[in-house]
Amino acid sequence: MSDATLNSTSDLQRSQDSYMDLVRRKRMYSGIIVVVFVALMVSGFNLADARSAGGFWDGIGNIFQFPGEVVREAGQKIQNLPGLMLGAVPSLIETLNIALAATLIGALTGGVFALLSTRGLARWPRLIGLFRRMMDVLRAFPEIVIALVLIFVMGGGPVPAMIAIALHTTGALGKLFSEVAENADSKPIEGLQSVGASWIQRMVFGVMPQVAPNWSSYALLRFEINIRASAILGFVGEGGIGQDLRLAMQWGQGRYDEVVAIFIVLFLTIVVVDQTSSHFRDRLVKGR
């Protein structure tokens, strides 16, 4: 009895020791991680500062200089703004069309890729790995690379940007779609199979109704991202409101009212699309 009490106290002592030891070790690891992280951040910023043309401390003072200049000039010509904003609408529509067409094409092909690379649904189960790698590679290509190369071959216009965004979207949505499809209930699919439905029929009638809300929600989110991408591609490459913005910026002083008009139009579009799409996404995922 006394033996047992003695044992249990030493047991308690031992487990307390090992617990404290564990806590100490955990604290030490967390401490090391924090120190390494801080060191990385500090040296990273120093390096970035050293490799940049203008230093951080020089730049931070000037940060409002350019926006100030632009806003001041636009303020003087404020009566031009509504007209200029209206004038930016056609190229805004082109930017939106690039994004929408690319999202639709990307969602359609991404859906096919997703079904082909989901375990349990794939038409050719052995090729699942191949389709997944294909999506990985499509995702890894930055849109700008494809767009600039295609501009060289296709000679400008909105089509290179559309193809570039659509390819990236295929990879990105394919992966997300496949994660959704993995959780689809297999009973409707088995039921369809038992009555002799083909693979396409099983997918269209068995899987699609189950995944449609989540897939649409992801596609909407992608549309938001693609509007931004489409504007950037216009700025670096060709087409849409991005190109107008670059041209106005290159002109510099004298056309800053146009720059502001494009900023405002772009900002409003992004906010409106974000809000609308998040409203619909909520409805789709949580059910009206």
Added chain:
Amino acid sequence: MTAIDAPVTGAVMSDVTRLLRRKRMIALGVPAALLVYFTYIFFSFDIPGLTQRLRLDNAAILVSDFVSHKTHVTRDNRSGDVSIAIEGETKGTYPDGMTPDWVTITGEVTEVTLPDGHSVTFTGKDQVSYVHPGYGVIDMALVGGRVQMALPDGPVPEWINASGTRVTISTEAGRMSMTRARTEVFHYSFGWELFLFTLDSPFYGKSFGELAGLAMSGDRVDPERSNFAHMVSDFWTNTMWRHGDVFWAIFETILMAFLGTMTAALVALPLAFLAAANFSPLMLVRQVTRRLFDFVRGVDGLIWTIILSRAFGPGPLTGALAIAITDAGSFGKMFSEALENVDDKQIEGVASTGAKPLQRYRFGVIPQVMPVLLSQVLYYLESNTRSATVIGAITGGGIGLLLTQAIQTQKDWEEVAYYIVLVVLMVIMMDWFSGWLRGRLIGRTERRH
């Protein structure tokens, strides 16, 4: 019985038919709407006109440049000097006395052997003959400043393009052109030339076996340093491919993504507390922070990049800050949503031990939201590597700058291919790395509970 049931069944029936009709409308309406939209896009993007604008010759240049390189053999028709240069660039020019094995120079005669039995011979200052195995010998000479050509009998084939001042012969074996000033032969060969070492390096043209042997052996090519260090330095400073610069560019891009993402997360975390309904009792503070997040996200990375690049100039700093500002908005929104979903019990438990507010956050809240936050941060880290490439193209920094420069010159497509391969590898690596890190970090926090 039927009398009682009839109205009920009727109501159900009409409900069902209405529902089915609606479903059928959607099932038919969605494809129809898509069809209409794509028809509109087809004409609005002028896809029929694309066939005329399509530059298939450019596509051919692109594809052949991606996998092969050309060497120019040029004779100055006035002095008779022959120079051989890879891609016609000064930094790829063969030094005197060094020739590729398909060129032989004996005195006044230079023989260029092209594939498939084609060959070109330069004689003296102004004579050239092209041997085409399927056609015959084409002799050209400069007479009084004009190019004269002697062809075999028969019609002039379409691969010869001749005017009084210029003759161009383009066959699948190569290309040759002669003008008053010079005669030039393009020899195409497979692969990326000078990728490892340029012509002035003692290691040029050695096989991998020979290189490995040299690296191991004690006989130094340059007595100052070991062969291995010499090789690394020659590779690193390769003037044709600029491996050192490219490495730094890739590093800058990753740096931009890392600094930007982490700064965004560090800035967004405290602000997210202000925007979360269960931590920030003041409606006004909540609304202001949330609108701030919306504003920052709405302005968009492109515009932030433009504004910041005016203040900070080209370089990784601009990119890092642009990513930081844009993502602070996204993180703030996501973090505050995560914070609104925390379990109060854990916080109350910590509070019951007499913890102060900061301690309550540290031990009651952070452990709960950390997995969600970390996985979002790491996901953004990967996607920001791609954004950093694009931002680099806008502000001028990192691999994005090299890439757009190489594309805009429209001739160094082999470099474009090299950069594309590197960018794709970089993104795939970051994807893998962030996935690995997520597994390690979140796996550990899960074990902790």
